[in-house]
Amino acid sequence: AGQVKAWDVVNEAISGGPRGQRYDLQHAATGSGDQSNKFYWQDYLGDNFVRIPVKFARKYFAENGGNPEELKLFINDYNLESDWDDNQKLKSLIQWIEQWESDGETKIDGIGSQMHIKCYMNPETQASNEQHVVKMLELMAATGKLVRITELDMGLCDENGNTVKTEDVTFEQHQAMAKFYKFVIDKYFEIVPLSQQYGICQWAQTDSPEGSGWRPGEPIGLWDLNYSRKPAYGGFADGLAGKSQD
Template structure:
């Protein structure tokens, strides 16, 4: 089934798609693999989600399944017109986590080293999703920023290409309550812009040029409506543009980060 899927995707894209998230969200948020790192996602640790999800590693093995995927991707890419270098990424979320001192980022790098230890498997890069939130509590916000820096340092040290794959941002007030777009003040928007600038600048400061693969903004515009009206962070100020495609302060913050201001 996996081979059929990968072969079909490579046939459909005919070699013109040269970069893939070959595996997504493989690392769990807990457990111990015996070496002090998180275990992989599994039906055994997914809780209520287990009934709705399928985990390849439960059937193909924690070490082998990624090797199988990578080998298949490279094989079918080459067989279907792929001639440019193929870049394969492992993508995951909460790599900037404060509550466990970036343990998930450390675990992902550990697992990549383990998958590549066969001397054959080659994973080109790491994608960090970064669905972040600006926190109006200054101490908590400072801690978040410190762990963004630590994450970039961990990823840089891996030697892999690094891309911010799904960057977006919400806002919580000092009590930890999510603030919806309709209730945001201009000062709150400006605070979010500064956090965007911080993240983008730190990416370029910490990730070596040869490892920089880029930044993808997850939400072009703010999420529509109230919670429940959108599949993602409903009613939150997640965009660089508002719902009418007017540039926001966050657009300026992102641009300033790119400019190194």
């Protein structure tokens, strides 16, 4: 009845592909592992499959009392900030959006970046990490569309690139994670024009339990498992408050 005004109308549409070329859309031929129990819209509706839910979301939103001017439809995906492909997944997504909108009817209001990132204690790796977060935000802002960070959380890797579990995190590493959270949020406000800012959503309130299906035993939360604030909480809050880095 027009009460929900924004959502991810399509999630994780982009697959992988050859470096330097536009990545394909997700479909059975590009999926990994056993495909017998997986469903991909492109296999049934073709490359235009995004246009269909966009069309009907707008149609039924209006027919059920919503103001069409208030409806915001997003495309959401992960690895848009990745340095290993120089943000190629995001570049591909932007090209796909341009193709979908070329019909003069389809309109996608915004792009959501999941940002399940890692903080690296190797300075060179971390510098590349940060550089490509900046590139991601610049590319997203240049589209003129709304920009939303939708699922932000952060793992930790040591100097050799090994994943660090929660019980092994040092104070220095906690501080590095806090600094990286603040960096991401600072750059969001610095790079994305105010009119395009559509918010930041933290994925995990607490660190991940050892038996979790998502990053088990990793220090991904702003609180620990006892709901005590971590340095990451401070970095996140300082970013939102626009405080300078000590």
